[in-house]
Amino acid sequence: MESNTSGESLPICIRNSCDNSNTEDETLLSKSVDSNIADAAFLEDNLEKNLCTNSKNGRFAEFSAFQSDVSTVREDKQGEQMTMDSEYWKELQQFGFPSSFLADTQYLQLCRHVIAESGSIQNTLENLESSEKIDNTEKSERSQFPFFSDLHLIPTLRPLRESAILPPPSAQRPSSQSLEYVDYEFSKNNTFFANDGHPLWEYSESESSSTPLKAFPFATSSHSSVKDNETFPGFGNEDKQFTTGSLEEKRRHRSLSVNDRTSAEQLTPVGPRIPVEDILLQSHRKSDHIGSNFTQRIDDGLYNHYTEKSSSVDGCKAIKKRLVWTPELHDRFLKAVNAVGVNNAVPKTILYLMNVEGLTSEHVKSHLQKYRNNLKKAATKRQREAGQFHSSASLNEVPFQNLYCNSRENALSERYPQVEVSTDDRVLYDNSLRSYTDQIPDSTVSGDETGSNAMVDNVMELDLQIQSIVHLLVTARHRVAELSMSLEQWLPHCSSSNDWVRALKEHTSLFQQNEMQLLQIQRDFEKQQRELKNLEKWSLPGVVEQGNS
DNA sequence: TGGGAAATAT
């Protein structure tokens, strides 16, 4: 066997031609397995922790009890299989467990599964190593394991999460509540904090799945004092406080006390931390405002560039420099928009919320225009393609589809989809479930949005986490599969026929099967993600591209 | 002021 196609013909992932000796190969292989396990363990850990806190918090207190119940009932089935049984999950779901929670749980189990599988491969590998069967000379000829050396594929959870699409802080205001919305930060435990450290919400005790979270209305006391831009309705000019000094401390929570216009609702508090950023100022067109001082601070990095064009005169002529919407700016913009809801977003408000020095409502206006157009475009496109996601049938048990993507298609009809999201867990789950398994009663959506503002956000956050995890899982599994494939190749050269070899082979095929599924999952997943991205961040503005004329 | 669309700049 060896004679033939030696090294190179060996398919698979040979990424670097290395000439490691076999021992090295083995080591690598072994290491790879180890790291797979570690990765999986890491995932498990995180998930578990997460679930733990949740339940500790009472959010899903009833779950454990329930679960143990169910599991005993289903003792017959094998633990693992049981978890893969979508009926089981449906059942749980009907008991009111939020989808995000169930999904977390499922993934946790998947992780365990991966660990288990990795573990057995490792064992096999160990056997293999100890086995005399492996002839050193034989081994020396093939070095197909080098590729694992540089596979630090598995990213850690955190970075992934960070790169995940941030859920728009949907700002649907709870119609009847006066929760204020603020930029948040996902914390490790179950409390969410605003950027300034103010706790926004946390999982609460309420058992009802519909209101698991508790939002902390800000310390209202504080806001009144806030005064920077004060009631935002008033600020008319763009000259915000140049007194940058204060920014950092700026209370991000400036609540606008109440709404201005539309009576009603909003307490649109704050936008993001409003540090007054720096931007370059542009000299405006002829009508320059206020004199000259446009501070032009170009903050490193952050803000953008007003591309200066006519370098010549500046003050006078209508030199307006073109504002480039950097990702940072756009990000703020999105936050601001989402804080109020696209439908209520108007330049002035956004401008206020963005709190960027030097930005004018005109800038915002046009950007908003573009934004809306993009949303419409995306929505349209989406409708067209509707119905593509559910492919991979086999994955019923992996409900990672997202959430706000297909949920409430209807509501969106009114143009700005993503922001419309105002649902509760249950709804999300129903929707996602529906797409995979049809039927399942539609729960009434619109019902209560009360206090779900924060909850919705939380759900989104959790869903995001799940997405990240799925990603990790897929990657991890993929890696394991890769590993097994190479093992398979190696096997034939090991002329041995022990049980472990057989077992290994079995594992191998198993993994290959899994891999297919996973790929499918991943594909779907990515697709959804793309869609989501489209809806949510349409395209980043000029950003990077540009150059060239 | 805000929305929308034409005009420009990149």
Next chain:
DNA sequence: GATATTTCCC
């Protein structure tokens, strides 16, 4: 030629 922004109009 396609986009991103700015202007112009209502």
